[in-house]
Amino acid sequence: MKLSDIVVNAPRTELLYFKDSYLKEFQAKVLRAVKEQGRSWYLILDQSAFHPKGGGQPSDTGKLLFLVGSAQVKKAIFESGVVVHYIKLDTDNPPEVGAPVRGIVDWEPRYKYMRRHTAAHLFDHCINQATGRTYRTMGSWLGEPKPYVDYAGEPPSLEVITQAQGLANTYVEEALSVNIDFLDKSKIHNVSDAPNIERLPENDVYRVVRINGFESIPCGGTHVKATSEIGGIKTLGVEAVNGGFRVYFDVEDGPSSKNP
Template identity: 35%
Template sequence: MDGMSTELLYRTDAYATEAEARVVSAAPEGVVLDRTLFYARAGGQPGDAGTLRWDGGEMAVSEALKGENGTVLHLPAEGASLPPVGATVRMALDWPRRHRLMRMHTSLHLLCSLIPGAGVTGGQIGADRSRLDFDLPEPPTKEALTEGLRALVAANHPVTESWVDEAELDTNPGLVRTLSVKPPRGAGVVRLVRIGEGEAPVDLQPCGGTHVRATGEIGTVTVTKLENKGKQNRRVYLVLED
């Protein structure tokens, strides 16, 4: 791409569902655009799916992945035609799937807030079920966690983002809850996702994923299962019921 990275449109508006872009390269391994609405798989959040349409054709996108040099690869579904290089395409997200992943991801941040001080050793965001693993000898009960999550959802806390210098993050390492995945660094700034307002928010931590605008948008969430995955590794599963 001659050193040009893909512009990430979801960074400025995670609710945009359609937009135009130019095809930079196209191969069976993935289509690179100059800008994209598609979140590339990272941090436990799956890549987006959807469609690219152009004059005379369309391509179903099975998932978006990270490419080289800051690019995003839009993987063509099996048997799909590739767009011509240089063509203008109309991107369309599989919005119901993306929005459900946003609701799930925000739910996991709330789950972190209910288990303060415990490092997160792993996690996976799914449309049907998600999980987090905690470095914790004994977690709260699933009933207590469900009650806590539903209270935070009902309070409809705002979800916002800001950017801080990497040096500032270094002075407050406690912001980083994940032990297995570190926030992306090297650009000089790190994105923080804040749930709640004031000096003591519900949750504040580095994250590159997509989230809903307020916790009330999550809907009914339930912790369904707790698993012992090691001496101090506790796995917590949750689902959305609508």
């Protein structure tokens, strides 16, 4: 079954995590239910807090509670502006179109992705600050087993990577606020320090993340609200990749990185 067939003529999903990354539970309406096989279904809701896989961030998982019965959300997939929830029902009752549903995001993995995602933005800034040049990010992975960020160009020395890690951990201690802004198309092109704008699809409104005092980065992912919640950043190795280099890293627990 093709996802493009499942979402045909479906309205764009209201992305609840765009405005509140800390939303763990939400209420929605079932707009479409397509059976795959057995108890496995594809479900489209009017709004969702489930972050689909994308931008280096893994898919959220969780639970859906229907008026009758419940389901496990195995993954969320983004297709043509629509979040498709791939679910496995706990009973044989089929999901009812038009009915209300309650969604619950598996918070522990999601919060870790938020910490890693914010850590990756922070490290991007710090590797530039440590070297005095601008490394273009090529991609990232924020899930298991080994999170990383890829940069274009020749790798700096390990000494510089360690220096960038030290800077990042200083900013973690400073508890800088992490802000989300929504800018329209005309304004985004005035944000001249947004390094990844050419990699994004053309939009009318851009969501921009900005660690206080740093550059603005257009990004649709979920972030923590202060750098202190990252806890700590540890780099775990550097290797060459096609056209650049990969920095493996992870977050460490700290006094402010407890699950809120």
